[in-house]
Amino acid sequence: MTKPGRKTGVTLEARPHNAAPQSKDYSQPQPPPHLSVEAAQWWQQVIADYDLEPHHVRLLQSAAEAWDRMQQARQALADHGALTFTGANGDLKTHPAVAIERDARIAYARLVRELDLDAGAPSESKRPPALHSNRRD
Known part of the structure; x- marks a missing residue:
């Protein structure tokens, strides 16, 4: 009797989760080619300064x-010359790049915090770190 499920000619090798991979590539990852020069330089600095998984x-x-993306949205707003425009019905509308810039700024801040690139002891709290200037003594 055969086992139910998908039939393939591939067998998976079981390896304990703590076993080291067979070959390890020790070269540093390079920034993706689509990044701006500024972002690529930041990438290389972070890779050089931190031991990243x-x-x-x-x-x-x-x-x-x-x-x-945040910089692109800022440039689009600068090129447009305003944060708003008048719609077809004559109503004032927010330029779409405003939301793109805001969302990218929030994403960047959260990702940097998730990478834990700031110096200092790691926090045990599940909440975002408090600002030291706002802390009550």
Whole structure:
């Protein structure tokens, strides 16, 4: 009698979760080519200064992309010359780049916090870190 489920010719090798991979690539990851020069330089500085796991490198990429998106939205607003425009019905509307810039700024801040690039002891709290200037003694 055969086992139910998908039939493939592939067998998976079970390896304990704490076992080291067979070959490890010690070269530093390079920034994606689509990043701006500024974001790529930041990427390289972070890679050089911090010991990042593969999932951290993905967060770093997302943070650099969020930074670039924020800068693109700022440039679009500068090119447009205003934060608002008049719609077809004569009503005042917010330029879409305002929301893009805000969302990218929030994403960047959260990703950098998630990467824990700030110096100091890690927090045990589940909440975002408090600002020291706002802390009551």
